[in-house]
Amino acid sequence: MSLLFKNLRVHQVFGANTDVGKTLLTSALVRASAALKNEVFYLKPVSTGPMSDADDEHVKRFAGAYKDAVRTRCLFRYDDPVSPHLAAQMSADRKGEKTAIFPTDSTFVTSVANHIRQCASESRKSAHMYVETAGGVHSPTLSGTTQLDAYRPLRLPCILVGDSKLGGISSTIASFEALALRGYTVDAILLFKDSYYKNYEYLTPYFAERGIRVDSFSTPPPRHEDIDANFKVTEAFYAEMVLEDTKEGGIYDLVKHLDAYHEKRLDELASMPQRTLDTVWWPFVQHGLNNEPQNVNVIDSAWGDYFTVFNGHHTPRPTSSHSVLEPQFDGSASWWTQALGHGHPALALAAARAAGRYGHVMFPQATHAPALRLSERLVRDGPGQGWAARAFLSDDGSTGMEIALKMALRTFAASRPERPREWMKELGVLGLKGSYHGDTIGAMDACEDTGVYTCEWHHARGFWFDPPTVGIRKGRTVVALPGAMGGDEASTGSLVQTYDIQSRLDTPLAALYREHIERTLHKLSDARLATLVLEPLVMGAGGMIFVDPLFQRVLVDVARKLLEVPVIFDEVFVGLHRLGLKTTSEVLGVYPDISVHAKILTGGLVPLAATLANSKVFKAFWSREKKDALLHGHSYSAHAVGCEVANETLDILERMERAGQWDEAKAAWAANEQSGTVIWSLWAPSFVDMLSRTPGVKEAMTMGTVLAINLEDHEAGYESHSAQMVLSSLAQAVGSIESGTSAAPGGGPFSVHFRTLGNVAYFMTSLNTPDATIREVEDRIWAALNSKTLN
């Protein structure tokens, strides 16, 4: 991940095209940096073409009087002057190898990062480093991935060498935008002052308006046939550009500008913790307990499953050669939102595409392709398949649930036309203790009042059952019954068997559930219960409570029969593959009347929610009078950016499923079970088994991307900090800088960011998190757990 050193200022040099003078200008920068008394490192990770012409050779040759201060390096070298991915192939062909052995993107980026770290550790004083890419910004690297994407995990500050030839205005701007689209920061744009095309005259104000400095330089001399003569004119060119005497103006100004930006970058990062504590009001945080700068997580960027975080304010006295930016595994999938990791280029492009085509366009009585396509796929092919008729789009899970509640209450009211409006004001919901549906007051009112997550206006409206739960204890899958049902542990076979509802519907446990629910509901006959609201399978915020699915199924059946109420599935957290399931109905064997989806919906990029409803619910609002309508809306309802990103996300997830991306994990969990089971996890069965047998661990549980570890604790619940304390060592970056190998992109030490819910620690991945990463995180969890004496 990103590297930033106090003693070593690193820039990556991209070109707007091939042959725009990248090496010439980088050479001049190297020489000027050296003239200003810096150690200078030059890295050309991949070089193609004859050695005599190699860029690293050129840089060394023209370092002038500063040869000793300049160290050059090339990591991968190929003879043919073509794109690296072709050069490697041609070289393999010549050797008679069938296919070239390319480094993977991960190996490649780790090589580059290791070299940079090496340079930082070898540099005794202030040093500069220039990492020159090959060709244009999107020229392929050895693996075939284009450079922008391949180098992205390192996200080095950039210099873009613009194109001064005819057409160069276009390629320079387009290259800049491609860099921006990957989240790179461009510190300067350089180009030659071609006196005929004058691109610099156009580009300087163009980029000034966008806050980017353009430096332009005299055009280089034409290449001389004679080697000595060529050396002479070239040396004269550099001597002219990098003046010996003044060490001011021109390229020196640029070097100082880059120095200043480097300092600014470090200062900005160092200032952010206190500034944040001074101005920001965090969600769900007690500022009185979180007012130390060293505990502010400064996220400089993110890529894949990792944040890049600043460590300068909490790592004890890092040496100046340690990177002040380090990778941090995003262990909660950024509050349960990530499906495909951070900075995914396809999602960024989808956002850009919709922003460029529509911006936002208002939705009532209107339609646009991204919203219509999303609605249709959710209703017909997605979680609504088989039951839903309509999609209502809103902004987040909480608004999606408010809409669901309004739908359900009206549907119930419409079926009791004899009741007056005042009677309807006291309608309540039926649910489970531990539910959470969001923080707007309507969503809160659908949950019991536990004294937390609350505010003065919270009126808990309804009744909530204490549900039986599923967990793995000492290797055994166990259903724990609540006190009201005897409080025992029931053995329900394997995990797969426990989630095979059909086979459990006639068991004595099902009968116990049915009887308990029926008895309770009879007692509540005056309660005006108007809807059943469930988070299917797992109650997330309530403490990653895996509810016995049989209990939820029986509850749905009984509520429908006895109360005749619509059923809401709050799938904001559990839906859209989070639990490895396309829909939770696959397990429960029943459909809801209304369901709510968010979080993963946009792949974890921007807020968007969908409330799906069947036609009965829709009809409860249908009339010839405006006042009967569902008079709910948000200005950005169905915003095009969100819908386009959601469609892109669902496209990618569908492709992943078709390609069998999760088949290995599915196979690991189905071992010794009948085929066709739907329960699986990206976390290894052996690891979960081991966890569940660890002293101090009450139970472990997993499904899809989610792993929950329930620690034994006397003071359980939301206010407990036990899990946070037990696993606190995860916050330290671990790994050898020298070896450079770790699951983090670019290698190197990484820490693990994780969230807890009282005595429950949970971990969550994206749906494309690499196996190797998960295995390494498992090892880290294991080590953290065992570094503490539990209990």
Add this chain to the structure above:
Amino acid sequence: MSLLFKNLRVHQVFGANTDVGKTLLTSALVRASAALKNEVFYLKPVSTGPMSDADDEHVKRFAGAYKDAVRTRCLFRYDDPVSPHLAAQMSADRKGEKTAIFPTDSTFVTSVANHIRQCASESRKSAHMYVETAGGVHSPTLSGTTQLDAYRPLRLPCILVGDSKLGGISSTIASFEALALRGYTVDAILLFKDSYYKNYEYLTPYFAERGIRVDSFSTPPPRHEDIDANFKVTEAFYAEMVLEDTKEGGIYDLVKHLDAYHEKRLDELASMPQRTLDTVWWPFVQHGLNNEPQNVNVIDSAWGDYFTVFNGHHTPRPTSSHSVLEPQFDGSASWWTQALGHGHPALALAAARAAGRYGHVMFPQATHAPALRLSERLVRDGPGQGWAARAFLSDDGSTGMEIALKMALRTFAASRPERPREWMKELGVLGLKGSYHGDTIGAMDACEDTGVYTCEWHHARGFWFDPPTVGIRKGRTVVALPGAMGGDEASTGSLVQTYDIQSRLDTPLAALYREHIERTLHKLSDARLATLVLEPLVMGAGGMIFVDPLFQRVLVDVARKLLEVPVIFDEVFVGLHRLGLKTTSEVLGVYPDISVHAKILTGGLVPLAATLANSKVFKAFWSREKKDALLHGHSYSAHAVGCEVANETLDILERMERAGQWDEAKAAWAANEQSGTVIWSLWAPSFVDMLSRTPGVKEAMTMGTVLAINLEDHEAGYESHSAQMVLSSLAQAVGSIESGTSAAPGGGPFSVHFRTLGNVAYFMTSLNTPDATIREVEDRIWAALNSKTLN
């Protein structure tokens, strides 16, 4: 705006660079289209370089046997083979003119559009048109705007000619991304099969993965010195590519692919109304009153202040030569969200930048640059200047208001520690009748229950004053008092004087307000009123009610003195320059304790809200116990995309203000008034005056970007449809196709989309809507009003 014809399939040909073979491949396309019995139009809007080499000449010359079916045209021609903006300047220099007279972007695009419309009307049967750009995608047009941006209003379907040379993979992908970022759709990518660099081998699967077809063709012959010989080899090249006999394969497949996409585009648009009625549940819409396909507004794209909408389902029998896409002025600024118009490239790039750098990263206990920068500027330099201490970010105005209410209730409760928790459950708000704060239930509970905007769980908690209002009646500014205060009209001088609160604080009217409020509050002493909640100056959703600001000011003063409650300003609609004011405190002369901002905050792109609070409010939640915290949060709280776009928006608005963008409008409204007044409008004073004197208009009112027209109506209120009926003729596109002149980009007829609130019609612009557009919309409103016999 976008053009799409049934009889004429138009494609715009962009190049990944200059000299990539755009003209060669377009020539071949023209010839193949003609060979398949289509009329063919070729347009080169701008040509640079010698006439003998001109692209339109080339296309005509090599149309083979089909010369008669091919018509070519160039609109602007310059001799120098350089970028158009330079060529025009060089031509002017030669003529001794000091500066070249460039067409503006608007004139330029209208010329192109007029030519295209002309071709459509002249084409009797199926026809194809190719519009070839100059240079690369971002090469400047005559005005200096780059082509992507200059042609964007037309948003023609694109063909991208890729670059087959070394570096061409990069320029092709970067050009594609630049097109995507402007919301263009690329139907095909063409390039030559260079056998050495083999870019086509790389690019074909690369783009297949992104759903884009790549067609590759044999490389053209080298240019011959001898003119005749050159003609011969070139003709042979075309004859080879565009085979006479089979008319299948190769380029013919491409032509058929483009035909198929054209048909698909038409079919998709035609199908969207019914599909939307079948699947979508609209916000705030009674589907029982809106179930006719012809009333579904199909928005194909948007740019600036205009939607591009499909008219094929409601225009009576359009001829096939009429564009089925037409411009529609977005008269409600897309539900009050737009600040800078649709498809703004700087906002799209900001969204892309943050998506690429962060995706979304979770916010509790964390920080990232876009969120921190936004929080600081809102608190210190923006609406929080002078009073706010903290920013709490959420997803929309409704969630922002829920947060504000939770803050206010707790602040009140914390100041009454002697009261038990149960007492606090019945806290209420003090507000105004006609208030609206969003549709989540907590936000609803802060409003009175009027029977609309409601649901079963709505419990109106508080008391609401009927406020005096400001309007312009027959040219006079008038304050209308509610019945409880006598129901009279009071004359308060000019509009500017009416909003000069300081000068009115000691008037008898102020005393009347104070006395009325005090008397009422004394009667309400048991009501547990805990906060005063106001939409400063204008209550939007309640009916664009301009409340007498003096009343609001007195209310704040009295409520603070008598009730000691925190004050919430709901500025979701009125804030951030919507009313031409940086903050509403400028007028009211008092600060709130809490304020809420959304809508314009992101320039109208994605949902985001900010709740600002002063330090007293923040301290009410500060303790050493988690349960005392403001336990509210949304997964996407402070999402990076929203924050980055918000920062970009505020940067642009600040630059506009510094540049005096609104000075002319300000001057028009300040005429005959003392300088330094803050009340102004983008709508012309003379127009508003005229409106207010129109029979059937009860009153008109305007401020900033907002214009409200209150029509006399017996059945007033939200359920009334009178304003919609009176102005219904605005929905028809008006303007001459032939003249091609209108305020819409590209000229041509346009309709006006507008929203009403019962008997109030309102119109709203962005903050950068051109004067000419507003003047034309004023004319259209005037014509629509006068086409009906009012009353």
